[in-house]
Amino acid sequence: MGIWGKIFGGTNENKSEKSPYLPAEIVPLEISFAKNFTIKGGRFLYCETPAVSKVTFEKICADLNCSKVDVFSLDKNLSSRFEIPFVYQNSESLISYKAALMNCEYAISNTGKILLSEHQIKHFNLSDFPNTIIVLATLNQLVSDVSQGMTLLKNKYGKEIPTNITTLKLPGEEKNNNNDNNAKNIYLLLEDSLIK
Numbered sequence: 001m002g003i004w005g006k007i008f009g010g011t012n013e014n015k016s017e018k019s020p021y022l023p024a025e026i027v028p029l030e031i032s033f034a035k036n037f038t039i040k041g042g043r044f045l046y047c048e049t050p051a052v053s054k055v056t057f058e059k060i061c062a063d064l065n066c067s068k069v070d071v072f073s074l075d076k077n078l079s080s081r082f083e084i085p086f087v088y089q090n091s092e093s094l095i096s097y098k099a100a101l102m103n104c105e106y107a108i109s110n111t112g113k114i115l116l117s118e119h120q121i122k123h124f125n126l127s128d129f130p131n132t133i134i135v136l137a138t139l140n141q142l143v144s145d146v147s148q149g150m151t152l153l154k155n156k157y158g159k160e161i162p163t164n165i166t167t168l169k170l171p172g173e174e175k176n177n178n179n180d181n182n183a184k185n186i187y188l189l190l191e192d193s194l195i196k
Contacts, residue, residue: 029109029142030190036112041172043187050081053136053189057082057101060134060187070098071134074122078103078136094124099132105165106149107142107188112170114188115149117162126166132185133168139192 034044045060047053061068072087072094073079078101079086087094094100106115114135121129143149146167154161169183 029144030139033107033109033112033142036110037107037170037188038112039172040112040170041185042112042170043185045187045189047189047191050191053191054082056189057134060099064098064132066098071101072097072099073101074120075101075103094128095130097130099134100129101134101136104135104137104141105153105162107137107190108144108146108149108167109142110145111167113146113167114186115146115153116164116166116168117153118164119162121164121166123164126168126184129184132187134187134189135168136189136191139190 030046038044045056047056058068061071064070068082068084071082072085073082074087076086078084082101084101085097087097102116102120104114104120105117107113108115114137143152153165168186170186171183173183
């Protein structure tokens, strides 16, 4: 113990406390999102390539004990890419399927939520969908918070801002008195690059 320690009663312990004046450590968006998403019960699956996404999707189907015909999409491109039924937005009941596959607008890092609009869910309410939803997103869809997501949404669509904007609710989130039945089992396939 040094002289100052003797005078002020310090100890020999090496304190590793960080100074309050140092800037906070910045956690990458994908790590923050994955942590917040999985804590609430979401299943986060990172996919380096489109081929890995397809294999992972097939493993999810096996996990759900269903085949591809039991999973639908409201998006023709996704339907074709993953070889699943395409459902026109007013053609049949969505609840008769075991799962839905969709894109998203943005994945919100600080809450672990997934932002959707009419471009993904059309005119439907989330309660119209099956209990399991598989979401395909890319790294460039990660945003820090809902404010940034909404700003980017406005910039993306200009004056034609989409309607039916909502977030997917995970089973582990605190329950409100209203809309508790809208919580879904969510798998997120996060791809490394934008696929169109």
